[in-house]
Amino acid sequence: xxxxxxxxxxxxxxxxxxxxxxxxxxxxxxxxxxxxxxxxxxxxxxxxxxxxxxxxxxxxxxxxxxxxxxxxxxxxxxxxxxxxxxxxxxxxxxxxxxxxxxxxxxxxxxxxxxxxxxxxxxxxxxxxxxxxxxxxxxxxxxxxxxxxxxxxxxxxxxxxxxxxxxxxxxxxxxxxxxxxxxxxxxxxxxxxxxxxxxxxxxxxxxxxxxxxxxxxxxxxxxxxxxxxxxxxxxxxxxxxxxxxxxxxxxxxxxxxxxxxxxxxxxxxxxxxxxxxxxxxxxxxxxxxxxxxx
Amino acid sequence: xxxxxxxxxxxxxxxxxxxxxxxxxxxxxxxxxxxxxxxxxxxxxxxxxxxxxxxxxxxxxxxxxxxxxxxxxxxxxxxxxxxxxxxxxxxxxxxxxxxxxxxxxxxxxxxxxxxxxxxxxxxxxxxxxxxxxxxxxxxxxxxxxxxxxxxxxxxxxxxxxxxxxxxxxxxxxxxxxxxxxxxxxxxxxxxxxxxxxxxxxxxxxxxxxxxxxx
Numbered sequence: 001x002x003x004x005x006x007x008x009x010x011x012x013x014x015x016x017x018x019x020x021x022x023x024x025x026x027x028x029x030x031x032x033x034x035x036x037x038x039x040x041x042x043x044x045x046x047x048x049x050x051x052x053x054x055x056x057x058x059x060x061x062x063x064x065x066x067x068x069x070x071x072x073x074x075x076x077x078x079x080x081x082x083x084x085x086x087x088x089x090x091x092x093x094x095x096x097x098x099x100x101x102x103x104x105x106x107x108x109x110x111x112x113x114x115x116x117x118x119x120x121x122x123x124x125x126x127x128x129x130x131x132x133x134x135x136x137x138x139x140x141x142x143x144x145x146x147x148x149x150x151x152x153x154x155x156x157x158x159x160x161x162x163x164x165x166x167x168x169x170x171x172x173x174x175x176x177x178x179x180x181x182x183x184x185x186x187x188x189x190x191x192x193x194x195x196x197x198x199x200x201x202x203x204x205x206x207x208x209x210x211x212x213x214x215x216x217x218x219x220x221x222x223x224x225x226x227x228x229x230x231x232x233x234x235x236x237x238x239x240x241x242x243x244x245x246x247x248x249x250x251x252x253x254x255x256x257x258x259x260x261x262x263x264x265x266x267x268x269x270x271x272x273x274x275x276x277x278x279x280x281x282x283x284x285x286x287x288x289x290x291x292x293x
Numbered sequence: 294x295x296x297x298x299x300x301x302x303x304x305x306x307x308x309x310x311x312x313x314x315x316x317x318x319x320x321x322x323x324x325x326x327x328x329x330x331x332x333x334x335x336x337x338x339x340x341x342x343x344x345x346x347x348x349x350x351x352x353x354x355x356x357x358x359x360x361x362x363x364x365x366x367x368x369x370x371x372x373x374x375x376x377x378x379x380x381x382x383x384x385x386x387x388x389x390x391x392x393x394x395x396x397x398x399x400x401x402x403x404x405x406x407x408x409x410x411x412x413x414x415x416x417x418x419x420x421x422x423x424x425x426x427x428x429x430x431x432x433x434x435x436x437x438x439x440x441x442x443x444x445x446x447x448x449x450x451x452x453x454x455x456x457x458x459x460x461x462x463x464x465x466x467x468x469x470x471x472x473x474x475x476x477x478x479x480x481x482x483x484x485x486x487x488x489x490x491x492x493x494x495x496x497x498x499x500x501x502x503x504x505x506x507x
Contacts, residue, residue, distance in 0.1 A: 012336065020336050020337055023337045023340075024337045024338060024339050024340075027337055027339045027340050027343070028339040031339060031343055041370050045369060045370055045371070047369075114485075114486060114489055114490075115447075115482060115485060115486075116447035116448070116449075116450040116461070116485055117447070118450040118451055118453075118454070118461060119450055119461055119478070119481060119482060119485060122461065122464065122478075123478045126464065126468070126474055126478075127474040127475050127477075127478055199353070202355075203353075203354075203355040203356070204355070205355075206355035206356075206357035206358055207357055207451070209357055209361070210357065210451070210454040217355075217357060217358060217361060220361075221361075224365075233365060233366060233369055234366060234369055237361070237362045237366055240358065241354065241358055241362065244354070244355055244358055245350060245353045245354050248353035248354070248355070249349065249353045252352070252353055
């Protein structure tokens, strides 16, 4: 537990410990009862019958699920690469010394951060009549790219001022200062925030389900609505969600690992790992180090 | 322009739907988030485990999957409620995990000495938390909670795709009526901007009123 949390109460004495143990037992019983009730409901509504779980034994169904998962990951990979590129581009624009460039980049970033990502995906899909996969990837790229641009900018700006000044004093040009001094330090410090944003992108690939992209959830829905297997909706959810949640958890854990590694690394001492300021012009920002909703 | 004026009723209905979803889910998320945050700092370990599991699982669940499971799954248990209620449950539970983390990191920003001083004055756990820690934590959690609620408003668009009346869903009605899709979306975008800007303004006000003096 963290320091402040333990500062909330004294080291418990024997009586308090006994009281806490009582609370602990009560809470455990309550939570277990809740779980048991859910389990009872699952059995009561006959979710564990053979017919409902049978489809997962078939090769075709397994392939369908795997293909869906592959499509999800494909969309994620494309969106991740493209949004990193777009983020880099927009961040360069925002850090530019030319006012028109800076302003236009700011407008783009703030607008796409303030729009729900689903509205953009639907706009591209419905109004521009694009295929589901490019629509999904484009929507995710615009949103995550804008957020990443803010992350990059905050990262570059959080590098200690002396570093920039020293580099300029050595006679480097601005592009050299950026490329050799500021960006390498900023990227190291911002890695956790970048990975956290990729978790958001991974989670949001499931929005493809809503525009009939044949991703993981879509494959699940196909199986779930099959009458031959007695509409195995709950089994499908029970198979799909651990995989989805597991993938995201893995990536989140990786972000946490990177953050812990950063804190120990002497290479990032010049960088205060500060979260980006929430959007000033338009809302939608937040501390990028924390996983975002 | 005439897309808006001729279909003002449809837009207003969708707009109100989004506002309703946002408000109800915010309340649910704040209550649940507060509960989970207090679980996570509680001296009882099983509550801590429960709070941690809640936050870890929900933070890593795609919201679409949660909607899918709640809106289409819960009716299989014989729980039949309007879709709007289900949408509020899904959105509220999902956001509560983020609110919980915001609150918890807010509690962590209060200097350790404050809690120690309160305890050395003989205050109980409840008194320390309610009179000393939380009022100070409240000041520093205003901005993160604001951006979480803005994200909630944006996420409520997913409910529209599950046939709950809200702003994004209006495009279907209007495109069936044959209106220009681009302009339909422009006004939808404006609607979302109005909502997110309103939340942002509200939290800016709160921040000015009670925020940490820097």
